[in-house]
Amino acid sequence: MDYGFWSAVTQYYQLIETAFSYEHGYRVGVSIAIFLFFWLFRNKFTKYILYLLIKICNTKATTNEYLITAFRCPLVNTIVALGTYLALRNIFPLAYDRLLDQLLRSFIVLFMAHGIHRLVKLYGNNVEELGNLLDLNVDKILIPFFSKMIRFLILALAFVTICSNWGYDINGFIAGLGLGGLAFALAAKDLLANIFSGMVIIADRPFSIGDWIKTSDLEGTIEDINFRSTKIRTFEHALVTVPNSNLINAPIINFTKREMRRITFNLGVTYDTPSQALKKCIEKIQHMLVQHPSIDNKTIFVKFDSFGENGLHIFMYFFTKTTVWEEYLNIKQDVNFQILKILEEENVSIAFPRTSHYFETPLQIIDPAQSILTKK
Structure with missing residues (x-):
């Protein structure tokens, strides 16, 4: 019992001695300096990286603006994470290097996925600019739909990459998703019907965003089409959300498609x-x-x-x-x-509704004064 007590005291003393030693203090000071260097110059580094990215891509002004808007915040976070990684690696023993490497890779994947996600969203909200970038005549109904699908895939790939980085078995995860997907399909058949109806709407294109349509139930302008439903703005400025399966089975009059x-x-x-x-x-x-x-x-x-x-x-x-x-x-x-x-x-008058009354016996006009004398 006494031996264990004195052993703990000895270890505690050695730990204090190490913490307040010159070598450890020097390493802590260097780590703080590294972190402050990356923290103070994070915006400068971000500016130069974005400048090089724009020079390499050699894109238009609007594309450059989108790149800066989408990647400024993720790059700043990545630079701060890199400074934190170098500072911690300078302090911690070699045994922690693998853990720090995994953390750094996970943060880089997360921040870059965030930047790509924001860039796709910016182009998805501006169909004309995307058409100019690709030099194609893109459909307004396709871009929002595929924009959401691509953003979902970006997040899914980031999640899978981070899981692989930490050593998780992705094959088992995917197999589990298959079994779970079967159970989900049975429980959410209406949702899947709406999703497949949305795909049919995109393929058949009976209307597009901005079109004026009329069904048996409502009339208005298409505002958005997503996986599950279509949003229609009525002429009373009310926003109506209609499941895609209802629209695909209903007669639709598209007034925008007419030429006259x-x-x-x-x-x-x-x-x-x-x-x-x-x-x-x-x-x-x-x-x-x-x-x-x-x-x-x-x-x-x-x-x-x-x-x-x-x-x-x-x-x-x-x-x-x-x-x-x-x-x-x-x-x-x-x-x-x-x-x-x-x-x-031509001296022609417009007709208006009127009613004529005819009497079998002529009407008699009675003088009011004579009527009073007769009564007297």
Whole structure:
């Protein structure tokens, strides 16, 4: 018992003696200096590394901006981690070198995966810039979908690499994922149905991001398409999330894909309109529509259609050359004003709903003064 006590005291004394020795103090001082050097000059090192990266890649200004935005923070963290690694390796015994090497490699993989993940996200949010980089006409519906898939793969590869670095058996992990995936597939068949429906939407491309669509349940503009659902912004500015499996089985009208927009209505004029005046109005309206620069003159119908309850009906059917909503409304307004002008030139009045009452016996008008005298 006494021997164990004095042995512990001796070891404790040796530990204190080592900790306060000149050699150990010197190594601690050098380690602190190494760490402070990397900490103070981390931004300088990052700036030079990014400069060399941009010079090697020789890319455009926007790409350079994306590289700086994506990799600045990961590079700063990597430099600090490297300084910490060198400082700790200078202090700790050789037995800890393997552990420190594994920590450094894990942090480098993690930080670089973070930078690549941010770069992919930046390009996924800017489809036009990605098209300029690849010199391709990319589809807005494909990029967000594949951007999310690539980012998921980056994180998965980083996780697998870090696990391999620490000696874990990845094959067993993958086999476990296979069995777990089978159980997950049975439990989440609706989720998988939505995912496969999303793939069908991407392959078939019935609509793209920004398109104006209409289904039996709702109408609005496509804002986002992901693995499980599609987000639609209605004209009331409400955001509706629709499962992909519902969309793939529903009839979809894509108004954005049309090349023209239709205008059709019945114009009613009064029954006292002379036939010649009615005929001239029809001819002038037809001529006006044919000459209008914003009206497609391939399909124009202006016809005396029917005898309505309140007037004579002129049927009009034509198309505008634009599909933009505001431009369409402006063209429609201009056409309406020109139709009013034609009717005024021909002295033709627009019919409006009215009701006529007929009495079997004529109405008698009674003088109020005479009625009072009669009562007296």
